């Protein structure tokens with residue numbers, strides 16, 4: 001819970017790259033079918049970066065969309081946080097590349113990596129800076145090019161992921177509005193279930209690691225699925241009880257878009273009707289840290305969020321990790 005100034009989400013932006021890869025395209029690449037992918041995941045297509053594009057390019061476009069919506073210039077940003085599991089480089093931080101590209105000369109910048117929960121953790125972190133009074137405007141971006149980390153010969157993973165970016169601008173709000181509840185969690189004992197094994201300090205890149213495909217995403221899908229179904233319930237319950245609300249009080253649930261069956265399970269458990277949950281996984285697949293802000297952006301564009309609405313953001317991912325944020329719009 002924030003202890004200082006109230007913090008609101010002043011504006012939101014998003015960007016997805018132009019190339020669309022459909023399930024039918026994937027049928028030509030690996031032993032899969034549109035029917036299997038739709039039935040097991042809800043995904044119909046995903047957007048991919050063009051050759052030469054990287055995560056910071058998507059992040060910059062999402063940031064520009066967000067700043068345009070806020071009607072402010074880059075000089076007014078105090079801090080940029082980029083959440084990503086697929087940064088341009090191990091270092092420098094993608095946030096620094098974004099800062100340079102935006103010409104946000106007076107802003108601090110850093111990255112956060114906590115898998116698909118990245119945007120939730122980054123939003124929670126950015127909110128602390130605004131709440132404490134240290135900064136007035138924090139730009140939080142979730143951006144991913146998971147297509148670069150995907151083994152396009154592995155049908156267990158390559159049908160799932162997509163590229164994209166979303167951004168939210170945090171600023172001081174009025175009492176009772178904005179971010180009213182935050183729950184974060186992690187369980188490192190399950191870290192092996194979802195990882196990119198090689199290319200860093202544990203297992204530096206060698207010809208062998210490349211030959212074995214250890215620079216690609218490795219996931220025990222079934223185990224992560226089980227974890228996700230359970231942790232969605234925990235994360236939603238915890239943040240609701242923190243703000244003294246019940247599932248029936250939720251005006252819009254914006255969950256991480258990893259699998260439609262995981263979202264359906266949470267909605268069934270809490271009795272949340274379809275019209276109160278944002279789902280766009282069919283268009284973008286799992287965009288990791290970008291999925292919640294892209295969904296939030298689309299929900300606003302579609303007029304699904306009104307002033308005073310209780311919006312719950314919730315995500316889970318590598319770590320394993322999870323988090324939820326309650327926002328009074």
Ligand code: UT7
Pocket residue numbers: 031032033036037040041116155156159221222223224225228258259286288316317318
């Ligand atoms: O955001 C980060 C967190 N990640 C997640 O939340 C992912 C969580 N996991 C999932 O969403 C699901 O576990 C998957 C979508 C990854 C897999 O769905 P599943 O229903 O758990 O399938 P499965 O792994 O149990 O596989 C069932 C069958 C297997 O065949 P056999 O052994 O029953 O003959 C797989 O080999 O489906 C097969 N299969 C496929 N068939 C066609 C696996 N991938 C594919 C595919 N196309 N792409």
